[in-house]
Amino acid sequence: MTNTATDAGLTDAEATAFRQRCVDFFESRPTQQAAPTFEESQAFHRAAAEAGVGVGIAVPTEYGGAGLTLAHDKIWRQVKEDYPVMETDFVISHGMCLPMVSDHGTHEQKLAFLPELISGEKLWCQMFSEPGAGSDVASLQTKAEVDGDEWIVNGQKVWTTLAHRSQYGLLVARNDPDQVKHAGLSMFIVEMQAPGVETRPIHQINGESHFNEVFFTDLRVPKNHLLGELNTGWKLATAMLMYERVAIGAGGGGGINTPMYDLLLRHAAASGAVDNAVVRDQLMQVYSMETTKALIAMRTRAEMKAGNTPGPGGSLGKLYGSVIAWKVRAIAQEMAGVGSIAWESNDPRGGNLQSVMLRTFASGIAGGTDEIQRNIIGDRVLGLPREPAVDKGVPFNELKVGTQA
Structure with a gap:
């Protein structure tokens, strides 16, 4: 029988062969029982890159990718849904930094950074939020000033995920305070172990230290580490935040995942709580909500498959993920009481559910607060009138924002 072209641009035979190749890769890996350690996750991505699968499937081979298509990438994502999640520590590195360097980096930057980024040899973080610039990121005050062939960076970032483990990061800093706050910003590639960078882990309620404060004191950044064009930092930050919301709200493959x-x-x-009719009803509510979220994710992935940077619709999945997290935490507390958020250190049953439940508190903040997501959806998806902006057209150095006097 003659193979027909699929809607993804592959013939049936090509799609089937590549799907089997992905399955064979997963089946050749050690069985993963518990959540992977950072080292196990890193080894997985290294092996995937060597096998010509994984996050770099659609990246050209000269930059360390497999040189295949977005259709192959979709198949990979579908197959991995049937296996344990291995990218927990690489969500930002691969879901945000990789597409940004791939989309906006120079040829030299891609040659220098993409191979080790794809393979997981180097972990990346993103540095946007500051003590005086959270939901209003455009109020950031970290400064980047030209000094010969370098930029001198001074300032502070906060809530930087895995900064203490990362070798590189993408930093948004203000290079021209004479412009309005959304202008005069640029994005830089920063080496996290360079002199002038100090990282301080933040101790969290669940015992982890996932987030960090990062301080920059006369950090010297090479001029060729500017990502994209000068003064386009807000545009790049917006694109990166869209990728973040997709990574959080539309993560996973191309199918339904709950x-x-x-x-x-x-x-x-x-x-034994499953025997209770009320509990079963609650479980079905969560199942229905996660199925709906997965359908939204499939639509978002379809847009990305067309080669487009994800748009504001990514906020839908991110917001719904937060709503689900709040719902799940309430159900877990009804089922297990205080045992859903606390456990004895010597209790072999403790730790898994409780750690997940405690992490849900961050769902309404990470990637942009629920309130910000609703503003984005109202403004850019539904076309509702924007809220009045008192700082419109005012140079940043004339504003009293954040910690700026």
């Missing part, structure tokens, strides 16, 4: 439902069902079955 991780929170699966987690709750396992614990409800183990405790």
Whole structure:
């Protein structure tokens, strides 16, 4: 029988062969029972890159990718849904920094940074938020000033995920305070172990130290580490935030995935709570919500498959993920009481559900607060009138924002 072209641009035979190649890769890997350590996740990505699969499938081979198509990438994402999640520590590195360097980097930057970024040899972070610039990131005050062939950076970032583990980061800093606050910003590639960078981990409620404060004191950044054009930092930051919301809200492959439902069902079955009709109804609510979120993710992925930077619709999935997290936490507390958020250190059953539940508190903040997502959806998706802006047209150095006097 003659192969027909699929809607993804591959013939049936090509799609089937590549799908089997992805399955064979996963089946050749060691069985993963618990959540992967950073080292295990890193080894997975290294092996994937060597096998010509993984996050770099659609990146040209000269930059360390597999040189295939977005159709191959979609198949990879679909296949990996059937196997344990291995990218937890690489969501920002691969979901945000990789596409930004790929989309906006120079040829030299791509040659220098993409191969080790794809393979996981180097971990990247993103540095936007500051003590005086959270939801209003455009109020950031970290400065970048030209000094010969270098930029001198001074300032502070906060809530930087995995900065203490990262070798590189993407930094948005203000290079021209005479312009309005959304202008005069630029994005830079920063080496996290360079002199002038100090990272301080933040201790979290669940015992982890995932987030960090990062301080810059006369940090010297080479001029050729400017990402994109000068003064386009806000445009790049917006694009990167869209990638972040997709990574958070539309993560996974091309199919339906219900991780929170699966987690709750396992614990409800183990405790016998699943026999309660009310609990079963709650579980089905979560299942329905996660299925809806997955459908939104599929639409977002379809837009990206066309080669487009994700748009404001990515905020839908991100916001709904936060709503689901709040719902799941309430159900877990009803099922397990205080045992859903606290456990004895010697309790072999403790730690898994509780750690996940405690992490849900960050869902309404990470990637932009729920309030910001609703503003974006109202303004840029529904076309509702914007809120009045008192700082419109005013140079940044004349504003009293954040910690600026």
